[in-house]
Amino acid sequence: MIEVKDLYKRFGELEVLKGISVDIKESEVVCVIGPSGSGKSTFLRCLNLLEMPTSGDIIIDGEKVTDKGTNINKIREEAGMVFQHFNLFPHKTTLQNVALAPIKVRKLTNEEAEKRAHDLLKKVGLEDKANVYPSALSGGQKQRVAIARALAMHPKVMLFDEPTSALDPEMVGDVLDVMKDLAQAGMTMVVVTHEMGFAREVGDRVLFMDDGVIVEQGTPEDIFSNAKHERTRSFLSKIL
Amino acid sequence: MITIEITSFSLFFGLILGTISGLGKLSRKTIFRYPCIVYIDFIRGTPLLVQILLFYYGIPGLYSNATGNSLQIDPILAGIIVCSINSGAYIAEIVRGGIQSIDKGQMEAARSLGMNERLAMREIILPQAFRRIIPPLGNEFIALLKDSSLLAVIGVHELLKSGQLYISRTFAAFPVYIAVALMYLVLTIVISRIVAYSERRLGVSDRS
Ligand SMILES: Nc1ncnc2c1ncn2[C@@H]1O[C@H](COP(=O)(O)OP(=O)(O)OP(=O)(O)O)[C@@H](O)[C@H]1O
C-alpha cells in the first residue's frame, strides 16, 4: 500500500535520511523506534509530504506521490497525521476541530460533518466534550481529539509521531487504547513511538532506525528478543 | 469630529492595506514580497509630516507641471489617504508579527488535513493572528489619532487646527492648547478601554 524506495532527505548540509526503503501493507501496523535525531520524524513527515524528499520515491496505492505533478493536498487527505504536541486549533471547539476539514476539504454538509464528528468523539470517549475549547482539555484528551480530527477525513493510513511522549503517564493508556482499537479495526498505521509495550503488543512490524537508515526490521519478537545488530541491542538495553 | 473621522477611516483602510502587504511580505514569491518591503520600509523610514506635504503639495505640483492643469485635492480626503497609507505600513508589520507568532504546528496540522495554503491561512492562521494583534492595533489606533494632528499643516480642521483658529480669535493660547491636549487624552483613554475590553472578550477561547 505504501512503498518507499531509496528515500533521501537533506536539510542543507545535514543528511537526515540516507536511503530508506520499506513496504507497508494494508492494515499493517508499523512501529518505528530509534534514538533521538535518527530521522524518525523526518521519515514520517516525508510520507505525507510535510517534508519534500530530496530523492527517492514514495508510492501510495500505486500512485507515485513524489512526482512533480501530484496534488499534494489530495495525498494529505488520505494520510492522517497525529503530532506529539497535538496541534489542535485553539480557536475552535472540539467538535469544530474535528468537523472543519471534512466540511472545507471533503465538502460535506455541516450536518454530515457534525454527525461524523460526534460519532468519532464518542469513539474516543469524549462525546461530552464536543462544545469545549481545547484549552479546557487535558493532554490525553487533546490527543484523542487530534486522532478523531485526523480520522474524520477517512484517511487510508494514519501516521503518529510520538503521540504519547508529551503526556503525563496516567494519560498515556487512554490514548494507546484508542490506537489499539484503530489497529484492530484494520487501519494501516505508522507509529513513531517510545512505548515498547505498545509496539510489542500491537505492532505487526518494528523498524529500528539509526543515523538515517533502517538498521533492522522484523516482528516485535525479532527485534525485542532476538535483535541481530549490536546497535539495536544497545539502544534497547538503554530504554527497556 | 474630523479627527475621529479621519483616524477611523484611515485605520480601516490601513487595516486592509496592512493585511495585504503584511501577507505579501511573507509571500515566497518575490514579485509580491519585494513591492511590499519597499512600501513598508519607505513609509516607516520617513516622517509622516514629510509624507503629508509630499502628497498634498508635491503630487499636485507634479501633475500641473506635466499637464498644465492645476489639481486641488480636498485636504480631508488627502489626510485620509496619507494616513491610510502610513498606518498600512505599520499595520503590515503588526500583521506579519501576528502571523509569525502562530505556532508552526498549526499550519502543519491544517496542511496534513488536506487544506491548501489559502484555506489554512483563512481558517486557522488569520483568526488566531487577529486576536493577537488587537493590542498592537489599539496602540496603532492611538498613535494615528495623535499623529492626525499633523494634518493641521495642510489646513484640515481637525482638533489641533480648530484650537489654533480659536486662539487666533481669542489669543488665549495656554487654556486652548491645554483643552486640546485634554481632548486627545480623553479620546486615547476611551480607545484603550475599548481595546482592553475586546481583548478580554476574544481572549476567552484563545489558549491552547
Ligand atoms: N526542518 C529542519 N531543518 C533542519 N534540520 C532539521 C529539520 N528537521 C529536522 N532536522 C534535523 O534532522 C535530524 C533528524 O530529525 P528528526 O526530527 O527526524 O529526528 P527524530 O528521530 O524524530 O528524533 P526525536 O526522537 O528527537 O524526535 C535532527 O538532527 C534534526 O536536527
Ligand SMILES: [Mg+2]
Ligand atoms: Mg521526532
